Amino acid sequence: MTKLTETERLKRRHASHKKWYDKVRKDPKYIEKFRTQRRDRWHSTPGKAKFWNSYYRDRRDTHPEEWMLHAARQRATKRHRPFEIEKSDILAVWPVSNRCVDCGTEMVVRTRCAPSLDEIVPGRGYTPTNISVICKLCNTHKSDSSLEWFERVAARIRRAT
Numbered sequence: 001m002t003k004l005t006e007t008e009r010l011k012r013r014h015a016s017h018k019k020w021y022d023k024v025r026k027d028p029k030y031i032e033k034f035r036t037q038r039r040d041r042w043h044s045t046p047g048k049a050k051f052w053n054s055y056y057r058d059r060r061d062t063h064p065e066e067w068m069l070h071a072a073r074q075r076a077t078k079r080h081r082p083f084e085i086e087k088s089d090i091l092a093v094w095p096v097s098n099r100c101v102d103c104g105t106e107m108v109v110r111t112r113c114a115p116s117l118d119e120i121v122p123g124r125g126y127t128p129t130n131i132s133v134i135c136k137l138c139n140t141h142k143s144d145s146s147l148e149w150f151e152r153v154a155a156r157i158r159r160a161t
């Protein structure tokens with residue numbers, strides 16, 4: 001019998017554990033068990049959630065393009081759309097004045113005019129030529145509101161003033 005080095009021993013141990021875990025992780029009997037385990041571990045270390053939440057929030061504020069890229073990749077995967085951009089592509093289309101391309105408001109993180117990534121033609125996917133950086137308010141309206149809605153609201157506001 002050959003004697004294993006410590007590294008080899010650990011490698012085998014990890015491999016066998018992974019094999020077991022891959023088999024068992026989809027088993028409904030274990031899913032609940034793992035979930036409870038994770039929850040207990042998370043709550044037994046106070047301050048952990050608070051620390052990571054504030055860490056990611058600060059990271060989002062200081063590097064919004066990273067978060068945009070991450071979220072866009074998830075959306076593209078979910079909707080089976082092309083995804084061919086990188087962080088540099090987002091920074092390339094970022095307005096120099098930091099003002100929204102559509103409405104001209106200055107974009108500030110954690111406000112309703114926070115910068116967000118826009119798919120210019122919806123459904124064509126995230127490609128370097130099909131993205132722009134606009135404010136969250138514009139982006140929401142672009143995806144949810146119709147032209148008729150805008151005209152109706154505009155008419156009401158005009159009547160009110």
Ligand SMILES: [Zn+2]
Nearest residue numbers: 100103135138
């Ligand atoms: Zn805007």
